[in-house]
Amino acid sequence: MLIALAGNPNTGKSSLFNAITGAHQHIGNWPGVTVEKKEGTITFEGKKITIVDLPGTYSLTAYSLEEVITRNFILEEEPDVVVDVIDATNLERNLYLLTELMELTDRIVIALNMFDEAKKKYKLDVKKMRELLGLPVIPTVAIKDKGIKDLLHACLHGYFKPKKLSYPEDVENRVEKLQRMMENLDLKNKRWHAIKLLENDSEVRKKFANLGRKDILHEAEHLRHEIEDIYGDDIETLIASFRYSFAHGLFHEVAEPLNVGGVTITDMIDHVVAHKIFGLPIFLVVMYLSFEFVFVVAAPFQDAIDLIFNGKTLASGQHINGLIDISYHWMASFMPNWASSFINYGMLRGLAAVLTFTPIIMFLFLILSILEDSGYLARVAFLMDKLMRKIGLEGRGIISLMLGFGCNVPAVMSTRALKNERERELSIALNPLIPCGARIQVFAFITAIFFKHNQALVMWSLILLSMGVVALLGYVYSKTIFKGKAEPFVMELPPYRVPSLKGIFIHMWEKSEGFLRKAGTIIVGAAGIIWLLAALPWGVQFGGENSYIGQIAHFLAPVGAPFGITPESIIALFFGFFAKEVVIDVFYVLYGTKEALFAAMTPLQAYSLLLFILFYTPCVATLATIYNETKSTKFVLFVILEGFALALFFSFLAYTIGSFLGVGG
Amino acid sequence: MKLQTKVLLSVIYSSILASFSLILGIFEIAGSLGLHTNFAPPDIMGGFSLIIASSLILYGAKNTVKFLYDGLSFYLVGLALLIAIGLLNIIIALADLLDYYILCIGENCSGYSAHIRPEIYIFFLALLGLYPFFVRWHFRRKVP
Numbered sequence: 001m002l003i004a005l006a007g008n009p010n011t012g013k014s015s016l017f018n019a020i021t022g023a024h025q026h027i028g029n030w031p032g033v034t035v036e037k038k039e040g041t042i043t044f045e046g047k048k049i050t051i052v053d054l055p056g057t058y059s060l061t062a063y064s065l066e067e068v069i070t071r072n073f074i075l076e077e078e079p080d081v082v083v084d085v086i087d088a089t090n091l092e093r094n095l096y097l098l099t100e101l102m103e104l105t106d107r108i109v110i111a112l113n114m115f116d117e118a119k120k121k122y123k124l125d126v127k128k129m130r131e132l133l134g135l136p137v138i139p140t141v142a143i144k145d146k147g148i149k150d151l152l153h154a155c156l157h158g159y160f161k162p163k164k165l166s167y168p169e170d171v172e173n174r175v176e177k178l179q180r181m182m183e184n185l186d187l188k189n190k191r192w193h194a195i196k197l198l199e200n201d202s203e204v205r206k207k208f209a210n211l212g213r214k215d216i217l218h219e220a221e222h223l224r225h226e227i228e229d230i231y232g233d234d235i236e237t238l239i240a241s242f243r244y245s246f247a248h249g250l251f252h253e254v255a256e257p258l259n260v261g262g263v264t265i266t267d268m269i270d271h272v273v274a275h276k277i278f279g280l281p282i283f284l285v286v287m288y289l290s291f292e293f294v295f296v297v298a299a300p301f302q303d304a305i306d307l308i309f310n311g312k313t314l315a316s317g318q319h320i321n322g323l324i325d326i327s328y329h330w331m332a333s334f335m336p337n338w339a340s341s342f343i344n345y346g347m348l349r350g351l352a353a354v355l356t357f358t359p360i361i362m363f364l365f366l367i368l369s370i371l372e373d374s375g376y377l378a379r380v381a382f383l384m385d386k387l388m389r390k391i392g393l394e395g396r397g398i399i400s401l402m403l404g405f406g407c408n409v410p411a412v413m414s415t416r417a418l419k420n421e422r423e424r425e426l427s428i429a430l431n432p433l434i435p436c437g438a439r440i441q442v443f444a445f446i447t448a449i450f451f452k453h454n455q456a457l458v459m460w461s462l463i464l465l466s467m468g469v470v471a472l473l474g475y476v477y478s479k480t481i482f483k484g485k486a487e488p489f490v491m492e493l494p495p496y497r498v499p500s501l502k503g504i505f506i507h508m509w510e511k512s513e514g515f516l517r518k519a520g521t522i523i524v525g526a527a528g529i530i531w532l533l534a535a536l537p538w539g540v541q542f543g544g545e546n547s548y549i550g551q552i553a554h555f556l557a558p559v560g561a562p563f564g565i566t567p568e569s570i571i572a573l574f575f576g577f578f579a580k581e582v583v584i585d586v587f588y589v590l591y592g593t594k595e596a597l598f599a600a601m602t603p604l605q606a607y608s609l610l611l612f613i614l615f616y617t618p619c620v621a622t623l624a625t626i627y628n629e630t631k632s633t634k635f636v637l638f639v640i641l642e643g644f645a646l647a648l649f650f651s652f653l654a655y656t657i658g659s660f661l662g663v664g665g
Numbered sequence: 666m667k668l669q670t671k672v673l674l675s676v677i678y679s680s681i682l683a684s685f686s687l688i689l690g691i692f693e694i695a696g697s698l699g700l701h702t703n704f705a706p707p708d709i710m711g712g713f714s715l716i717i718a719s720s721l722i723l724y725g726a727k728n729t730v731k732f733l734y735d736g737l738s739f740y741l742v743g744l745a746l747l748i749a750i751g752l753l754n755i756i757i758a759l760a761d762l763l764d765y766y767i768l769c770i771g772e773n774c775s776g777y778s779a780h781i782r783p784e785i786y787i788f789f790l791a792l793l794g795l796y797p798f799f800v801r802w803h804f805r806r807k808v809p
Contacts, residue, residue: 292753299760314771
């Protein structure tokens with residue numbers, strides 16, 4: 001058996017080596033260089049073990065001979081176990097090398113050396129460290145021969161199921177791309193090679209040049225520039241900062257400092273935003289400020305787009321033509337009226353509806369990108385970890401739930417960050433219950449008409465109800481359908497930074513683009529279909545009771561009665577299945593004006609409708625994404641049924657209680 | 666003036682501002698529950714935000730005067746939140762102004778009469794309380 005001792009300089013590695021091997025050691029040089037190589041052989045529990053003391057290094061870059069020797073030995077000789085000797089009195093700094101070793105090998109035993117000294121500095125939770133890393137962690141005091149037998153025992157019989165350090169999605173996607181290009185190469189640990197190529201490691205670059213794979217080198221360079229553009233920093237600093245985030249997060253989880261030490265601005269902010277009492281209210285304030293910013297700042301842009309496309313009717317009754325009217329009259333001069341009407345008042349108005357929602361979606365993703373890139377979202381995950389575990393998810397689950405407020409499609413996709421399949425499925429099942437930006441738009445539209453003086457209160461009641469249902473169902477699901485506990489993991493805590501403008505805009509665009517494409521196709525299509533149903537059969541009043549849409553409304557009238565939902569609303573809900581924003585479009589087609597809509601429903605009926613919209617089936621794009629992520633039709637059906645069951649329950653409850661009490665009728 | 670005195674004055678100033686913000690926040694919540702006042706617009710979440718930000722400042726004030734990081738952290742995060750709330754209200758006012766002129770196109774609108782929320786004054790006043798941030802290296806950790 002071969003064991004390698006690695007670690008930072010001055011961690012007591014040599015003392016540990018001496019304590020293990022005693023007099024049975026041989027000193028020489030590493031081949032071709034003058035760096036000292038110490039090797040020893042012992043027999044432990046009847047097994048012959050060779051111990052190699054690797055040179056002390058702070059990292060595994062290619063800058064020094066010691067670093068190259070260490071990483072090449074681990075990569076090429078593949079020792080059975082690598083013991084990372086950590087100076088426990090300088091835990092956080094020493095954890096950086098561990099992050100690099102974890103990329104090289106899975107079989108690591110951590111020796112927390114100088115543990116007696118460290119206890120005076122921190123309160124260390126060794127058991128938690130073992131759980132979080134999935135590796136054996138043994139406290140040792142090498143100069144006093146303490147913990148040596150436990151260490152060797154762990155090397156022989158230890159449990160190795162390491163949690164992998166994962167980089168942000170932008171980096172991981174590019175690492176995977178490079179790995180795929182290396183598929184046919186005879187290389188050990190392709191992931192490590194891919195990361196090192198992205199890091200611009202000179203030794204690894206030489207290796208690929210010698211292999212004659214310039215295509216991989218060119219691609220790596222291209223991908224490296226892309227990452228640097230997104231984050232606005234050089235790659236070495238970035239990769240190092242991701243590893244430090246992991247080390248910092250792990251340190252925060254397992255060590256409680258007892259003594260004086262340097263305090264950074266990050267430490268100061270973390271001290272408050274991750275506070276037991278203040279942390280959650282601060283999170284609520286940040287969320288409130290973010291949403292307020294999104295909706296208020298988007299409003300003038302939305303009104304401007306609406307004005308440009310739809311024009312407006314002045315108080316005097318005079319109508320200012322918008323682009324749609326102008327285009328309609330122009331087309332009507334050379335094509336039949338119905339065709340011009342279909343193109344302009346059907347399709348083009350659908351497109352205008354999409355563009356009207358664009359500012360809100362873009363600002364929402366802008367603010368989420370700022371929160372993410374600044375490092376605050378990682379703290380939210382840290383803060384919510386304990387709470388989220390009660391509903392069977394780890395802290396990172398909160399991020400996908402929060403993204404759901406923007407759009408459920410990227411939110412469902414973001415559950416990939418959860419490594420545990422059970423947690424992922426649970427998160428996907430809960431995600432559609434979070435009202436997306438489109439549903440919030442519909443809420444804003446309806447509440448503005450029916451609850452002018454209590455708009456914020458009604459909106460908040462819906463959002464809080466959805467959060468309550470998510471918490472309750474999460475708890476129930478984690479005890480029944482998705483039974484299990486959230487796995488322990490290390491929460492990366494990057495230092496706070498001012499996000500780069502370019503990075504924010506790239507992230508914002510990446511997230512908004514998908515939404516716009518979906519909206520641009522589905523909404524425009526749905527708008528065309530609605531127009532046809534409202535116009536056919538030919539000769540009837542547009543959207544009148546003799547039109548197809550009017551007939552469907554008449555037919556569906558009894559279905560919505562127990563919930564106070566009007567037939568017109570049922571049609572809107574049906575089309576909302578294509579995209580939630582279409583609900584507003586249908587109301588415009590069916591009622592013409594907001595005043596007519598106000599006259600058609602009581603506030604209680606409107607609230608019942610809002611509750612139905614809050615929970616009923618997610619849009620077709622979300623369902624397609626859920627299928628893509630789970631590859632299960634049953635799961636998609638489950639999500640649809642879950643939504644309808646909740647929608648019917650709350651809608652019925654609200655309408656029945658409201659009617660009984662005579663509220664809002 | 667001695668550093669201690671400057672920090673003390675700064676903390677006293679911010680504590681007065683935080684107390685005012687706290688009262689304003691309470692009135693904003695009360696307003697949305699039907700107890701209207703002239704100086705506080707009804708706004709539940711706006712009021713809640715003011716209460717949290719000012720509570721942080723008041724909670725950290727004592728230890729900030731003692732030059733401890735523990736206090737300074739709360740004091741500065743509270744001030745930062747107060748500034749963010751003020752900044753948001755400035756942005757809201759500008760967005761409202763822009764929206765007003767967009768909605769007025771073609772109409773015979775009278776001039777825009779801005780309703781300036783107290784949070785906007787708080788934004789500028791809170792900036793003056795940031796002095797301890799610039800001398801933060803004089804602070805120390807509490808030794809157990």
